[in-house]
Amino acid sequence: MDDLMPHIALVTTSYPTTHDGSEAAGSFVADFAQALTAYAQVTVIAPSLSAEIEQHKSLTLQRFKVPRLPLSLLKPYNPRDWLAIIKTLRAGFIALEQVAQQSQINHIFALWALPSGYWAKSIGDTYNIPYSTWALGSDIWSLGKVPVIKTLLKKVLKASHTNFADGYLLKQSVESISGRNCHFLPSTRALNISKQKQLSTNPPPYRLAFLGRWHPNKGTDLLVESLKTLSDTDWQRIEEIRICGGGPLEETIKSACATLQGHPIVLQGYLNKTEAIELFLWADYVLIPSRIESIPVVFSDAMKCQCPIVSMPVGDLPRLVTEYQVGVLAAEVSAQAFGSAISQILQQSPQTFVAGLEQAADDFSLEHSVETLLTLTSMS
Template identity: 20%
Template sequence: MKFLFISPRYSGGIGGHAAMLAHQLENFGHSVTKMETPHIPIKNLKNPSFAILGALKGIMNRQNYDIVHAFNIPSGFAMHYSKGQKKILSAHGVYSDQVKVLHSSTTSKIATSAESRVFKWADKLTTDSQITKKEYKKKFNLDLEYLPSPIDTEMFKKIPEVKKITNQVAYVGRDSFEKGIDILKSIESKINGNVVYCVDKPWDETMKILKSSRLLVVPSRMESLPTVIKEAFYLKIPVIASSVGGIPELVTHNETGILTESENPQLLLKNINELLIDESLQQKLSSNAYDFVIKHFTWKKILPKYLNFYENLLKN
C-alpha cells in the first residue's frame, strides 16, 4: 500500500504516533510519505497557518496514494486536497473542546465549524481513546473506529541502565495550560523530592530521566491517551495522573497507578508525598502497569489491527 501521512510534526504525542506507525508499515514493505508542512509558530496562527499551507501543499502534490491519513483536525485540510483512494482522519481528544479552553470564543467558534466540516471529508474516522469515541458520538453523532496508539518497545533498547535518583519526580509534556504544568509548579516547593521538567528535551534524554525517577506526575486538565504514561508503565515507573480524558483507560486507581482530581493541587501534593515513601505500593503499581502495557499496547498487539483496518477500507 502507498500512504501519505499528514501531521503538524512527527515527534511528541500525535506526531510521535504517526512516525512510529509509518516505521512499522515500512517494515512490512509499505510505502509511507510523511508530508512536511511549515507553519507560523505563534499561538493563534499555528493551526490556521498549518491548515492553509497544508491545503496548498495537497493541491500542488501530483502524487496519488492508496490511503491519505491525517492525524489531527488541522491536518484534515491537506488530507482533503491530496489525491488518495481512501482518506482517514484521526482525532486525539475533542479538538473543539481543546481550542475552547486555550483560545478566544471567536477562535473556538471557528474551530467547531472547521471540525464538523473536516470530518465530512474523511472516508473513515479513528481515535486512540474510548472517551473520544464516546464524546464525538454524543457531540456530532459520529462513529469513530478505536485504534490505540502503542509504544515501540524496540526503541527502549537504546536507553541505558541508570541509577535511581532519590525522590526524583518527573514531568514529561508541553509547557502548556492543558497539561497542568502550572499546577505541579504551584506545589513544587512542598514536594519531598526534586521535580525534573522534561518539556523540550529529545526523546532519548527524556526517557533516561524518566527511567531514573521514582515516579511520573501527569497533572493534565485535558488529555486523550498520553503516550508518556505507557512509556512510564514500560519502564516500571509509578504514575500519578489526573482523572481526565482517556487517562482512566490506562490508570486504574491503586492498581496500575494513582488517579487524582484535576486542578486539586493539595490532593496531588498528598498523593505525591505519600507514594514517594511507600515503596511497597510503588512496586505493586509498576509491576501491574508493566504487565498491562505489554498485554495491550505494543505494536505486536496493535499493528495487525491497523493492517486489517487499512486493507478492509480499500476493499470497500
C-alpha cells in the same frame, strides 16, 4: 520497496523539525510513520519553514512551506493570524495534491481531523481516494467549538473511511459530532530500551520525575505547589525529584522551586528521546499533574519503561490508572490533592504495580497501533 504494498499518504501538521524533545506530538508521528513502512509505502506531507523533500530509509517526507510554526499557535479567531492560516491551508492542499497527481495513493491518513482532514477530504473527493482521520483533543474540544469550523469538522468526519481518536472521551466526542463510530488509537512512540528495568522492591527513598511542557494545561505550577504540602516524613521518602521540560511557566517554576531549597529537586530542560528513556528508567514514579489531558504520550512512555504514575483525575487517566492499576490518582485537580497522592504512593513499593504496567505496555505499543490502523482501514 515492494510495489505491491499499499501506498499511504500521511498528511500531518505535527512532524519534528528538531530532535530536542520539545515536539512531543511530532515525535510519535515520526515513529508511527516509520513503523508503517513495514507494511506500506509511506509519503508524509508536513509543514516546514522551507519546502523540501527528504528520504528517510523507506519513507518519503515532503515538506511544504508555511509562514509560521508551530501551527498550533495560529488562532482562527485572531484576525492577525488569518493571512498565515489562509497561506497554510493553501500550501497543504497543493502539497497533498502534488503527491496524489504524481503517485498512486491507496489511502490518505490525516493527522489530525483539522486542517489535515480538510486537505484529505478535498483531495480524496477530487481523486477518488479514501481517507481516514485521527483526532486530537484540540480538533474537537477547541476548534470544534467554533460554529463555522464545527460544520467543516462534521463534514470531514462524516465522509471519512474510518475515524480514530487518541482518547476514550475524545472518541465519544467524535462519535457525537459525526454520528458514526470512532475507534480508539493511542498516540505512542517507539522507545529503544536496551535493558528492562527491575521495579524496586526496596523501601524508600524513591525517585520521582516529571517530563513535559511547563504550561498551565500540564499543571507544572500545581506540581511545584504540591511539593510545598509534603511533610518532613514525605521528604525523607524522596531521594530526588527531577522536573524536566520548559515553556511559558519557566519563571514561575524556578521561583517556586527556589522556596524549596534544601529539598532534593533538580530542574532540567527538554529531553530528547534517549534522555527521556534514561529519566524513566532512573525514576521509580512519574508525575502527571495536568489540568487538561486526554492520554499524554508520557503515559505510554512510563508504561513501557515500567514506571508507575501519580496523576490528576483528568481526561482518560482515571480510567487507565484504575483499569490497569498502574499508580495513584489525586482526589481532585489541586495542588493539595496532588501532594496527598504523592504522599500516598511514597508508602507503596513500585513492585506493587508490575502486572498492570506490563499489560499497559503491550496495549500501548506502537506495533499495536499500526496493526489497528491497517486492520480497520482494510489495508492489512
